[in-house]
Amino acid sequence: MEYRVLGTSEVKVSAITFGAWAIGGWMWGGADRKDALDAIRASWDNGVTSIDTAPAYGQGLSEEIIGEALQQIQRDKVQILTKYGLRWDLKKGEFFFNSTDNDGKPIDMYRYAGKESVIEECENCLRRLGTDYIDLFQIHWADNTTPIEETMEAIQLLQEQGKIKAGGVCNYTADQMKTAEKVVSLAANQVPYSMVLRDIEKELVPYCREHNKSIIAYSPLQRGLLSGKIKPGYSFNEGDTRSGNRFYTDENITRINAFLAKIRPLAETKGATLAQLVIAWTIQQPGITVALVGARNAEQAIQNARAAEVQLKPEEIMFINDQLAKLELVQP
Structure with missing residues (x-):
């Protein structure tokens, strides 16, 4: 394992970090504790020392499971990355979307990152995780009802108090990062990135590379x-939001699988699965520090x-990129 x-x-x-959304069950069709x-x-046990979670993942359940796991792992040997700024327990800030919790009860998600709320959320995270500090505390989504500077004042205070080691953001643009940087030095921006979703390479990657900010890639x-x-025709469990997503139309699944068939021989020559090849490609891309990958059981982990x-050798990455350039997905 490489550590960055x-x-x-x-x-x-760890360059490969455990993504803990699915184990919270919410929007993933349930999970076994x-x-x-x-x-x-x-x-x-296999070198993945970092875990990324969020209060929203199961409305606290993901963090609670991680807290239980931490009882068996030396705390200073693991890095906990969690978030704030998505509230389901109060109607304040910017309405995000309607959802249901793991029991099927309706909940309303709000983006809210007022200073006092951020401080409150940190305390709740620490309690659920059973720890006295968080390695990286990240705003989950931008809250357009709260000035970014106000939110970052809370992060600065929490750093001074030793409750968090570093502050980060998720789903921020380069301009939003610039505003946040007026108050506090950001460590990272967590954004979606994969072989078939590379929008961040246009602006965000160059900005982060220039200013020495890490990119944590989710959904690689x-x-x-x-x-x-x-x-094609794959049946998703109830509550799984992948159903209906533009990437999961039968046409796009067919086209992506045809691309994967072209790079499968390369994976086989390395004794790797397709998934392992994709993850390896991701963490070897310029500007990408971490790939978040979820697992529901030990074997997947x-x-x-x-x-x-x-x-991957440079020419192998070039081969993959050449095949990707030929892949055309159907837009909605």
């Missing part, structure tokens, strides 16, 4: 699509961790 520093902070994380605990432990497997295991062993 987030920006100019003192937080060093014991399997989730086994997955976290297996990840750590495009939520399972780039594993090659999803076929082990397979994800082993992607770090796959080394």
